[in-house]
Amino acid sequence: MSDIKKWKTPAASNVGSGFTPPDGFPEGMLRSDLNNSMREVQASMRRLWDTPDWKDPVDGFDVVQGSDDTKVAIKDTDATGYFLANPKVRVRTPDVNDYGYAFVASVAMAGSDTEVTLEDFDTTGTPTPSTSVPASCNGIDIYFLGGGDVNNHGIGRSAFSSGQSVGFEIPASDDAAGINAAIVAASSNGKTVLLPNTVVTLDASLVITSSTDNVRIVGMGGGAVKSQLQMGSGLNLPVFDIGDGSSRITLENFYINGDCTNQTTGGDGIRFGDNVQNVRIRDLWIVNCWGNGISFSGTDTGGGEHYAYIWIESTDIHRCGNTGIYITDPNGTNDRIFISDVAISQFGDTGDAATSGAQACGIDLAGRAQIEGVVVWPTTLSPHASFAGAAIRLHESGGSGSPPGGRQCQVSNFRIAGNMVGVTGLHLRGADCQVSNGLIDLSG
Numbered sequence: 001m002s003d004i005k006k007w008k009t010p011a012a013s014n015v016g017s018g019f020t021p022p023d024g025f026p027e028g029m030l031r032s033d034l035n036n037s038m039r040e041v042q043a044s045m046r047r048l049w050d051t052p053d054w055k056d057p058v059d060g061f062d063v064v065q066g067s068d069d070t071k072v073a074i075k076d077t078d079a080t081g082y083f084l085a086n087p088k089v090r091v092r093t094p095d096v097n098d099y100g101y102a103f104v105a106s107v108a109m110a111g112s113d114t115e116v117t118l119e120d121f122d123t124t125g126t127p128t129p130s131t132s133v134p135a136s137c138n139g140i141d142i143y144f145l146g147g148g149d150v151n152n153h154g155i156g157r158s159a160f161s162s163g164q165s166v167g168f169e170i171p172a173s174d175d176a177a178g179i180n181a182a183i184v185a186a187s188s189n190g191k192t193v194l195l196p197n198t199v200v201t202l203d204a205s206l207v208i209t210s211s212t213d214n215v216r217i218v219g220m221g222g223g224a225v226k227s228q229l230q231m232g233s234g235l236n237l238p239v240f241d242i243g244d245g246s247s248r249i250t251l252e253n254f255y256i257n258g259d260c261t262n263q264t265t266g267g268d269g270i271r272f273g274d275n276v277q278n279v280r281i282r283d284l285w286i287v288n289c290w291g292n293g294i295s296f297s298g299t300d301t302g303g304g305e306h307y308a309y310i311w312i313e314s315t316d317i318h319r320c321g322n323t324g325i326y327i328t329d330p331n332g333t334n335d336r337i338f339i340s341d342v343a344i345s346q347f348g349d350t351g352d353a354a355t356s357g358a359q360a361c362g363i364d365l366a367g368r369a370q371i372e373g374v375v376v377w378p379t380t381l382s383p384h385a386s387f388a389g390a391a392i393r394l395h396e397s398g399g400s401g402s403p404p405g406g407r408q409c410q411v412s413n414f415r416i417a418g419n420m421v422g423v424t425g426l427h428l429r430g431a432d433c434q435v436s437n438g439l440i441d442l443s444g
Contacts, residue, residue, distance in 0.1 A: 054090050054141035057082040058114075063092075063139050069132035070105075072116045072140045079114040082142070083107040089118065091130070092139035100130035116140065168194040176204040187212040195219040195227040195254050202229060205237045210245035219254025227254035233262035236290070244273035244298070250280040258289035260321055261351040266291055269320070274298030275305035284315045290350050293317040296327040306333035307367065313340045321350030322357035323389075324376075327365035334367020345377035348389055348420075358384040362416075364393045366430065371411045378418035378425075378442065390427035391416040391440075407431045414438040 062075040072091060083089075083104050091100040102118035109115070121131040169186035171178035174196050182193045183206065197220040206229070208215060219227025231239050239256045242249065256269045267290040270281070275298065286293045294317070296307050307327060317324040324344035327337060348360030362376035376391040394409050407430045416425045416439065425440035 054143060056139060056141050058140065063137060065133050065135050065137045066115045066117075067110065069135075070118055072118065072133055072137060073110065074114040074116070074140070076112050077114060078109060080107045080109065083114070083116045088143035089116070090141040090143065091118070091133055091137055092141065093130075093134050093136045094138060095136070097127045098130050098134050098136065100133060101125070168192050170194055171196065174198055174200050176200075176202045176206060179206055180204075183208060183215055183217070184212050186217075187215045193217040195229070197227060199228040199230060201232055202237075202239065203232050203235070205241040206239060207241050207243070208246055208249060209243040210247070213242075213246040214248040216250040216252070217254075218250075218252045221253060221255075228257060229254065230257040231259050231263070231267055233259060234264065236263050236266040238266075238268040238271035238291075238295075239289075240270040242270065242272045242276060244275055244300070246273070246276050248278045249276075251282075251284060252280070253283045255285040255287075256289075257287050258291075258320070260288045260290040260319065263290040263350075264355075268295040268297075269293045269317075270295065272296045272298070272307070274300035276307055276310075278309045280311045280313075281315060282311070282313045286315065286317045287319055289320040290355075291320065292322050292326045293320045293324045293344070293347075294326070295323075298328060299330055306331055306335065307337065308335045310337045311340075312338070312342060315342050317342070317344045317347075319346040319349055321348070321355065321360070323347060323361045323364045325363045325365065326361075327367065327369075329366030332366070334365075334369075337365065337367055337369035339363065339369065339371045339374060341373045343375045343377075346379050346381070348384060348387060349380040349382050351382055353382045353384055356380065356382055356384045356387070358386050358388060360384075360387070360389040361393045361427075362391045364390070364395060365409075366395050368407065369394075369409045371409065371414065373413050375415045376418075378416065378420035378423040380420055383420065383422070387420070387422040388424075389422070390424040391418070392425075393427040394430045394433060395427075407433070409433045410436075411438065412436045417441045419443065 058074045058077070058079050061077050064073050064075065065071070066073040085104055085106060087104050089102060089104060091102065093099060101122040103120045105117045105119040107114065107116045118133065122129050123131055169182045169189070169191040171182040171193070179193070179195070179200070186193045193215065195217065221227060229239050231237060239258060240251070251270065258267050258269055260267065269286040269289040269292070272295065276296065281294065294312065298305060306329070312325060324347050325339065327334065344362040347362050348357045350356045362378065363371065363374070371392065378391050392411065392414070409430060411433070419442065423442060425442055426435065
């Protein structure tokens with residue numbers, strides 16, 4: 001019988017290479033050969049399932065029952081590197097009828113011994129397996145399907161365990177320290193930070209610097225029971241603090257809550273420093289920020305610093321004390337900014353009229369930009385007494401205003417509707433802008 005683990009290629013070009021079915025399925029093979037080959041394929045797959053490979057990574061060491069009947073102890077050696085969380089293992093005894101089959105829950109050193117804690121023992125089979133670690137345990141094997149890596153890491157239940165996943169960096173703890181450590185690791189190893197499916201109350205900002213950029217951070221959706229990052233009370237900090245010179249950053253599919261009513265002096269949803277480029281923000285929910293929802297607020301006027309290649313899309317920004325999306329341009333050099341399919345509501349509202357932004361806007365930016373498909377609702381519960389902001393403002397650059405910061409912008413397919421006292425619908429202060437296919441209704 002052919003061994004499925006040794007098959008080499010299904011390519012049509014294997015004709016004449018010495019393969020025989022089912023090691024290869026050459027084009028033009030007879031129907032009878034195809035039928036016979038498929039029967040052999042099915043038999044090989046069944047045999048692979050029924051008789052998997054078991055490898056003993058601690059051959060030659062004494063293996064006994066651990067401190068209780070959920071644990072296996074490997075005596076006088078550090079074998080923790082072989083037993084990651086989740087791989088399936090077989091617990092051996094002198095009598096094959098007493099073997100147990102389970103999954104690794106955790107591994108740790110107990111004195112000079114390695115102790116592997118097991119869970120989810122198999123309860124059915126022929127013969128009926130042991131549902132705990134037998135007192136006569138004398139070996140432990142790792143489950144493979146014809147492979148595994150050089151470190152004998154076996155096949156597991158899940159790819160999403162802390163420190164084990166191939167494509168994701170999983171925070172070791174659901175807090176700012178755990179997520180920040182995952183950001184640093186992912187920046188160096190090319191993985192994606194996967195945020196937990198829970199509400200994480202932060203005691204510090206999540207930080208990306210120019211030395212920890214080139215990173216993608218992804219959540220499991222927005223809402224109270226999904227990936228939600230909430231700033232702790234009274235900290236007056238941004239949820240994300242992205243430093244000067246950072247680049248190649250993607251933030252995607254999670255919920256940011258700035259907890260504005262419990263802040264007193266500051267706190268953006270996402271704050272960027274000077275000269276940040278190649279940013280993608282998509283599928284975010286950003287709510288309750290004391291300052292700006294998304295803030296590119298650099299002040300460096302050295303001449304070369306600018307924001308470029310910025311994409312903000314499919315994002316909902318609701319209630320911020322100042323502006324929904326703010327992009328300043330101290331050098332008049334911003335370029336290639338794209339904002340699309342974004343909804344912004346209740347800007348200029350910290351919860352306290354005295355601290356709500358008097359010049360707050362839904363979108364306030366300078367530089368070449370394309371704004372398309374946005375909806376802005378100018379409404380607020382506690383506006384500043386002298387409010388004079390705008391739903392969308394394209395403003396001039398800093399300093400003397402030359403070159404014009406909002407130059408050559410395109411605004412299309414937009415809707416502005418609300419009844420906020422003092423608000424301007426569309427405020428153009430830059431040169432050579434194009435506006436098309438928009439609705440502005442401030443009658444309420």
